[in-house]
Amino acid sequence: MEKVAIVVLSDPKSGGEEALGRVFNALATAYDCKQRNVAVTLLFLGTGTRWAAELVNREHPAHQLFTTVKDTVAGVSCGCADVFGARDGAATCGLDLLSENKVPGTSGLPSLARLAGEGYTVLTF
Numbered sequence: 001m002e003k004v005a006i007v008v009l010s011d012p013k014s015g016g017e018e019a020l021g022r023v024f025n026a027l028a029t030a031y032d033c034k035q036r037n038v039a040v041t042l043l044f045l046g047t048g049t050r051w052a053a054e055l056v057n058r059e060h061p062a063h064q065l066f067t068t069v070k071d072t073v074a075g076v077s078c079g080c081a082d083v084f085g086a087r088d089g090a091a092t093c094g095l096d097l098l099s100e101n102k103v104p105g106t107s108g109l110p111s112l113a114r115l116a117g118e119g120y121t122v123l124t125f
Helices: 017-035 046-055 063-072 078-083 087-093 112-117
Strands: 003-008 039-044 073-077 121-124
Touching: 003 017, 003 046, 003 112, 017 039, 017 046, 017 063, 039 046, 039 063, 046 073, 046 078, 046 087, 063 073, 073 078, 078 087, 112 121
Parallel strands: 003 039, 003 121, 039 073
Antiparallel strands: none
């Protein structure tokens, strides 16, 4: 069975169209996988952890798509959310803080190595 892990790294604070294009395409890929019954998991890492608070805004252009694929979201990187000030936004959205990879000096990050080991193709946006 095909499995896809989608990692969002783009920064919504960059203010550019590129960041919106990246998150939109990440969400669209998650939607495509869902429609094709491909196992999919969506993760927010790095400055991408800031997207959680943005995407729950009903006025955001990607809000409806995010709502459609929210069930595929594994969560946000705990360590990255701490560094980039996104922990509260993730918690407010009800997204899990992922901390399986106990990187020294952090509160932990998701394990991309585990996902790859489980046969996931990892895509980054």
